[in-house]
């Protein structure tokens with residue numbers, strides 16, 4: 001195993017009351033769901049220019065209702081469990097993100113499994129998933145697999161192989177597994193398969209190297225982490 005630093009699971013503390021936090025999570029999840037429906041409807045609609053203008057006016061009004069206090073860059077939301085657990089605004093897994101499929105993440109015997117179904121929002125070639133989106137799913141799950149193994153790290157190399165196009169509107173399974181470590185380096189494999197058609201045939205595979213930043217770099221890169229740790233200790 002790595003001789004690099006190891007990190008505890010975070011985010012279970014209660015700077016805000018637990019019940020309040022649960023209400024917040026439910027509201028974030030609900031808004032994320034509605035926004036994803038809006039984005040999907042937007043990229044699939046053939047509505048008239050008049051309708052599109054009216055909708056744009058409505059969206060602008062609604063956006064105005066969310067522009068109060070903003071989180072600062074790097075500030076970790078209280079609802080998050082960083083680095084190993086759910087992050088509500090992740091563009092891959094975030095229940096609150098309009099960009100996220102969102103991918104559900106589950107523990108497996110030797111790594112993590114992700115599941116999601118992609119649609120028009122994530123289209124590349126007509127009818128198929130954008131290659132960059134496949135890379136994003138794998139990068140996220142492979143990064144989460146590092147953290148789940150107790151060795152969180154940042155991607156320094158991600159080698160993608162696209163064997164077959166990934167169909168939209170098809171349930172997908174994403175797998176990530178740590179295969180070894182060397183000092184602060186973590187080696188990870190990943191794949192995407194269809195859960196319904198030929199589930200044993202990999203559509204996309206990836207090999208990644210992740211690196212755990214040393215403690216000084218970690219402090220410099222993630223100042224918000226200190227506050228999360230302090231929150232944990234208080235909780």
Ligand SMILES: CCCCCCCCCCCCCCCC(=O)SCCNC(=O)CCNC(=O)[C@H](O)C(C)(C)COP(=O)(O)OP(=O)(O)OC[C@H]1O[C@@H](n2cnc3c(N)ncnc32)[C@H](O)[C@@H]1OP(=O)(O)O
Pocket residue numbers: 007083139140141143144147152153154155156157183184185209211212213214217218222225
């Ligand atoms: C609590 C802590 C937080 C940690 C984090 C948690 C994040 C949990 C989020 C989860 C969700 C996931 C999300 C998806 C994952 C992203 O998307 S991460 C974002 C994309 N990646 C980045 O932005 C990383 C940018 N790179 C960097 O900042 C720096 O390279 C790093 C990662 C801080 C490492 O810098 P460094 O400590 O100076 O590393 P350095 O000494 O140069 O290299 C260390 C070792 O790695 C090797 N190496 C470096 N680059 C490469 C390469 N490209 N190929 C092969 N080997 C390489 C070096 O050769 C060296 O090996 P040894 O000589 O030790 O054998």
